[in-house]
Amino acid sequence: MTSISDNHAYKKILIILLLVLLFITQAATDIYIPALPIMAHEFGVTAHEMNMTITYYVYAQAALFLCVGQISDLIGRKKTIVFALMVTLICTFLISESKSLNSILVLRVFQAFGSAGVYIVSRLILKEVYNKDELLHVTGLFMLGLVLSPALAPVVGAFILKYLDWRWVFRILGISIAVFWVACIIILKETNHKIHENIRDFHITKLIHGYIHVLKDWLFIRYVLVVGGTFASFYAFITMSSYMYIQEYHISEVYYSYLFTFIAFGYLIGNKIMSKLSKLKYNPHTIVGVGISIGFVVCLLSILAFFLTKQVVVFIALVTLSGWLARLATAFINPPIQVGVLHAFPDYSSYAVGLLSSLQYVFAALGSWSVGALDMKPSENIIITMVIYTILSMAVFKLISKKDFV
Secondary structure, three states: OOOHHHOHHHHHHHHHHHHHHHHHHHHHHHOOHHHHHHHHHHHOOOHHHHHHHHHHHHHHHHHHHHHHHHHHHHHOHHHHHHHHHHHHHHHHHHHHOOOOHHHHHHHHHHHHHHHHHHHHHHHHHHHHHOOHHHHHHHHHHHOHHHHHHHHHHHHHHHHHHHHOOHHHHHHHHHHHHHHHHHHHHHHOOOOOOOHHHHHHHOOHHHHHHHHHHHHOOHHHHHHHHHHHHHHHHHHHHHHHHHHHHHHHOOOOHHHHHHHHHHHHOHHHHHHHHHHHHHHOOOOHHHHHHHHHHHHHHHHHHHHHHHOOOOOHHHHHHHHHHHHHHHHHHHHHHHHHHHHHHHHHOHHHHHHHHHHHHHHHHHHHHHHHHHHHHOOOOHHHHHHHHHHHHHHHHHHHHOOOOHHHOO
């Protein structure tokens, strides 16, 4: 009987399914971004208060990342993803009917189950199905879901807003989740064949020990800070960009979505180049270094834009290019470090993946919060926050050597 890891047809279908699931669940963050100013006006709240719908969601993801991998160890990968998607499906429809910001904030916490489940458990499935030579390339493809969402979801959201309203943004998202929830039930195969063994060996102290073991490792901390700074920088841009383009510079929601698509597709180009470098056997340290170098350019352009705010066309061009380059940089930084963590902790892979993902999303939420907390124009908030977190990534990368990548 052919094993899953030898079934090439299933492996092709699997990466497509997981990529689409990641895209749809991540769209819960991106699809309604063009509607943020409209929602803030409808609920009578400030931009910073409305942005908390993103911050709460990301913090919930971070918390769930710590346990969802272990849950899948005990009940199976497939059951975990199916249950997580079901919770997200219900909450998405409930958000579409909400009458207050507070109710949305509560629902956003539970809505994060789907994205957390898909993001973490899919990584474990990939590790169990694909061999080491395939894994970096497949991880890069899987991570396309993170860029396809901000590339396409805001465009969809903007067109829905043009003809309907923000509530239909969530309704259509819910319908999409429902379709692929069913596809997941039909297609996905269980890859965790140690469930009974994991149940027998599970103990809460072992769980705590696993996280402490990973967290005490200085290499892990350096990985987290490099990826965390990258996530915080781009999430700061995501959170405040609609206010900058739509409110501050009066660009329509549809044209804003086009700009956002241009920015998000930077990851596609970066991923293509990263995969090419990987196939040419470039050291992962070198690949991450390319992303860090791009981050340096982001800082230079952002600082230049800060002094050219009165030159509107030039300013918008510089900030947009900075956002595009920031997205490009993540394609070189995130996948090699994700794979590096998996191989650096072979006996603690679910702990390492969960903790890394949790902490990088803590940084993402921190970027989302801090960009709104600054008492300046949206454009100036974006520039300052992106520069600070990008410098953090650049500085910590100097402490990582080639031999640190297994």
